[in-house]
Amino acid sequence: MSRAPVHIVGCGGHAKVIAAMIEGGTRYEVASFVDRDARAEATFLDRPVIGENAFLAAGSGEAVVVGLGEWLRRKDAVARLRAAGWTDFPAVIDPSAVVAADVQVGEGAVLMPGTVVNPGTEIGAFCVLNTGAVLDHDCSMADGSALAPGVTVGGGCRIGAGAYLGIGASLAHGCSVGNGAVLGGGGFLMQDAGPGEFWAGVPATFVRKRAADETVL
Numbered sequence: 701m702s703r704a705p706v707h708i709v710g711c712g713g714h715a716k717v718i719a720a721m722i723e724g725g726t727r728y729e730v731a732s733f734v735d736r737d738a739r740a741e742a743t744f745l746d747r748p749v750i751g752e753n754a755f756l757a758a759g760s761g762e763a764v765v766v767g768l769g770e771w772l773r774r775k776d777a778v779a780r781l782r783a784a785g786w787t788d789f790p791a792v793i794d795p796s797a798v799v800a801a802d803v804q805v806g807e808g809a810v811l812m813p814g815t816v817v818n819p820g821t822e823i824g825a826f827c828v829l830n831t832g833a834v835l836d837h838d839c840s841m842a843d844g845s846a847l848a849p850g851v852t853v854g855g856g857c858r859i860g861a862g863a864y865l866g867i868g869a870s871l872a873h874g875c876s877v878g879n880g881a882v883l884g885g886g887g888f889l890m891q892d893a894g895p896g897e898f899w900a901g902v903p904a905t906f907v908r909k910r911a912a913d914e915t916v917l
């Protein structure tokens with residue numbers, strides 16, 4: 701059976717990993733990459749790179765994965781795609797991910813190699829679970845939230861929309877991080893973090909408020 705075409709927005713390292721995940725599966729094949737600053741006849745990983753304006757104008761029923769690691773950029777790209785009539789945003793789950801049967805995964809979410817998601821957990825739209833992230837039982841990740849590589853989340857945790865847990869960070873069981881909150885790489889958070897708060901360290905302590913338009917990667 702032939703594989704369906706999928707387009708990846710972005711030409712960076714995050715997009716590269718997603719392309720490898722897709723090519724390692726059986727459902728889709730990467731047809732093109734989309735970049736805002738595409739040069740004529742550019743290619744990435746031997747696929748054509750299409751300028752975003754041309755891509756948006758083309759309109760299509762084909763599938764798109766937004767391969768931008770940073771949530772605010774990802775969110776803006778999704779909004780532009782939706783406005784132009786693109787509607788098919790499949791979740792991409794690497795074949796090596798271990799995902800319990802009852803786990804709900806939202807549209808456009810990306811579960812990278814080696815991720816583990818235990819029962820009773822919900823993953824919202826356009827979330828990212830980066831390489832080797834572990835999300836234990838009965839957790840929720842709201843739309844656009846992201847776990848960097850090697851993050852560990854204990855059972856019963858709530859992760860707010862657009863929140864970001866940096867590389868190697870850990871969240872103790874039962875804790876919540878609010879919308880847009882950030883836990884710095886390597887931190888161990890043992891209490892709740894409020895919306896838009898940046899916490900870091902072991903144990904993590906409050907550092908500062910995050911600006912609403914502040915990108916984090």
Ligand SMILES: CC(C)(COP(=O)(O)OP(=O)(O)OC[C@H]1O[C@@H](n2cnc3c(N)ncnc32)[C@H](O)[C@@H]1OP(=O)(O)O)[C@@H](O)C(=O)NCCC(=O)NCCS
Nearest residue numbers: 848849865866867882883884885886887900901907916917
């Ligand atoms: C979230 C993050 C980007 C914030 O970095 P930042 O904007 O440079 O942080 P700030 O400038 O606000 O730092 C404020 C203070 O917190 C400290 N700090 C920042 N991040 C820290 C961390 N992860 N752990 C401990 N302390 C940290 C800074 O040293 C600084 O201390 P000082 O005031 O004594 O000098 C960073 O902590 C982080 O997690 N980086 C990793 C991102 C990642 O996972 N990337 C992987 C992509 S695949």
